[in-house]
Amino acid sequence: MIPVRHRLGGWRWPPTDAGYLGGACLALAVAALCVESYPVIAGLIGAVAGGGMILATVRLHAAERRATDLCVGAGLPRMRLAQTLPRLADLLASVDHRTSRRHPVTGLPTREILLSAIAAEGGSTARGHLLGLIRLVDFDRLAAFDHAAANQALLSFSDRLVLAVDAAHLLVQVDRDAFAIWFRADASAAGAEFGAIIYVIAQDLEIGSLTLSPVVEAGSARHDDGGEPVHLLMRAIAALSRSDTAVGEALPPATPSPREARERFRLEQDLAQAIARDELTMVFQPIVDLAAGKVVGAEALIRWQHPELGAISPAVFIPIVEEAGLSERYGMWTLNAACREARCWADEGLSDLRVAVNLSARQLLDDQLVLKIERTLSRHGLPASALELELTETAAMVQTARTVDLFRRLSMLGVRLAIDDFGSGYSSLSYLKNLPFNKLKIDREFVTAVQDRRDSQAICKALIELGRGLGLVVLAEGVEDEAEVATLHALGCTIFQGYHFSRPLEGADFRRFVRTPAWRAPRAGPAPGRTAHLEGRLSA
Known part of the structure; x- marks a missing residue:
């Protein structure tokens, strides 16, 4: 199946140019399309039929894009529609491939760009370079009750990263709350720079009426000659995970209400x-x-x-x-x-x-x-x-x-x-x-x-x-x-x-x-031969 994830805004298919009748009824076979959560292909097909954008999304089976999979009413040319829909699907799949390499909130490159860049540099050129990972710990907790504020915090945090990271390096977003920096420099120098970046980005963020003190966690891995880029990323993730290890904690509490x-x-x-x-x-x-x-x-x-x-x-x-x-x-x-x-x-x-x-x-x-x-x-x-x-x-x-x-x-x-x-x-x-x-x-x-x-x-x-x-x-x-x-x-x-x-x-x-101690010794004395000492504390 081809996942299609892009909204085309208020775009309308021009019926006269396409040769289709406005308001025609278009029925889609279930075998060919299945409803999903984003408004894309179904909207295009509705526009082809002369109607408005349909607020639903479909996934199109690549092997089933045949005219026989579509039932068209009001005299629409079956063959013409069969030719148009595959072209639309191919076009949107191409757009999906390109835009999936950019994060939808921050616009930063994603991990595919990172892995490609490391692979392209490869060999002795990238040997000894450092890959640093930074995670915004607060994101999930903020998103639990205010998704818009969480996205704004993510955007502000990424903007701060963009300003802090030298243009010679590559900054990417590898997960919804995690960023990677591919330092094109010796690991020792890059390590010092990485530490300075972490200090800068951890300053307070103003998100509407909320002052957010970002909690960040960091990990890094050194690139070895001949190592696979994905293995380098995995080692950096492992380092990040070690910094996030919770020791001696109880089981998490029940999921709280939004309030x-x-x-x-x-x-x-x-x-x-x-x-x-x-x-x-x-x-x-x-x-x-x-x-x-x-x-x-x-x-x-x-x-x-x-x-x-x-x-x-x-x-x-x-x-x-x-x-x-x-x-x-x-x-x-x-x-x-x-x-x-x-x-x-x-x-x-x-x-x-x-x-x-x-x-x-x-x-x-x-x-x-x-x-x-x-x-x-x-x-x-x-x-x-x-x-x-x-x-x-x-x-x-x-x-x-x-x-x-x-x-x-x-x-x-x-x-x-x-x-x-x-x-x-x-x-x-x-x-x-x-x-x-x-x-x-x-x-x-x-x-x-x-x-x-x-x-x-x-x-x-x-x-x-x-x-x-x-x-x-x-x-x-x-x-x-x-x-x-x-x-x-x-x-x-x-x-x-x-x-x-x-x-x-x-x-x-x-x-x-x-x-001037106000305490006094108890009436009973210590047993003979006892020399151990006891102290106590109140932790609350």
Whole structure:
């Protein structure tokens, strides 16, 4: 079948020139034509018969374009019509072939042009050149509730790409939300240029009343001598897919209604703006050491006060961070804000405190993460030992080789490492013992009402013994009353975090809390011989 996809506007077949009678009745055999979704061939045939454009589209069987497939009324010459329709179909098929090589929204060349260009250059000419791919992550979410706005965003984004890409290179659109750049330059130079392009195109877009902060993902592949163009494209797509890999995420939620999708998308954009404009706030929940009788640090937690909606719960905006591709921006904002506060602690003589920052599973995919952390510490004049990074047990089990390498590099840097929510996942102990982390945080599920649950007491006791055997600091999170603290303290825990000691505090309030602690030790002392430490946190 020949797919025909082109609207010819208000074109009318001139009946007198064609020799046909205006208003003649034309019936089409089902064997020859089948109705589709675009207004093309049927409109032409209606015009041939002297009527108006028929708003329907057909697909014409190439092997069935015979006069016997058409029933013509009002005396129309069967042979003349049989000669005309094949010519029309051939003409439109030719137009379809040409225009299919341009994207209907942006007008950019499509992948056929890209593959042809790479093949034509071939050999030693293209060896070492780079193919870069860029995907506009926001497109599908925006299209879910406003297709026109999505197309406008796509057009504006492509216009920005056209301005950013040197005319010596080839810019094409390989999918509805993905673009490719064929850099006609050495891969090393092209890589630097590709990075600059990504930075430029990621600036805000104004789409009507909506300010869109584009989330883009990129991947690239180097052309090898003799490699097939399609294989090069597949390698670049694979690189793009790796950058988009979701790690440790739950199953996607049910499809939202258009209204819910619109509200969700606007919340995503507001959150992106809040990150960019430094409108989030950070609070600090104290970590106390009962044995030493002092505060030893705090966990940094994020709060978002929306200008219209008020306080947005972390349970709402943290999933948005992951799903909207904001993990890198959010993670770096968090790291920078935490280090800025730790610098204040040091300046006020509290340099023995350590700030704990949560590391997302997506951040494990960033090959530059260690370098970014090192630069952030240097910018704030902090030793690496002032920072502790927390990764959940489940996330730590994903990308095993990558996680081990990342933890070892961070450990060599001097950053402290913690496994959070321990006991909630299914870690292999043989794997965990190979990770160079320093702290184990018991999941609050086992801490809550531990004084009344013998199973939780047994689990906590085992985890404390495990931590002591591995030479780790063990940490119980989310303690909310004295009974919980006393029970865990009797099992050998001396370091705690939770509402029993303090809610999360703003920076100035936290520093006052450190100097004049309002917490007190439980009545029960630690069991003899217990030396493991427990800390806890409240993540909400």
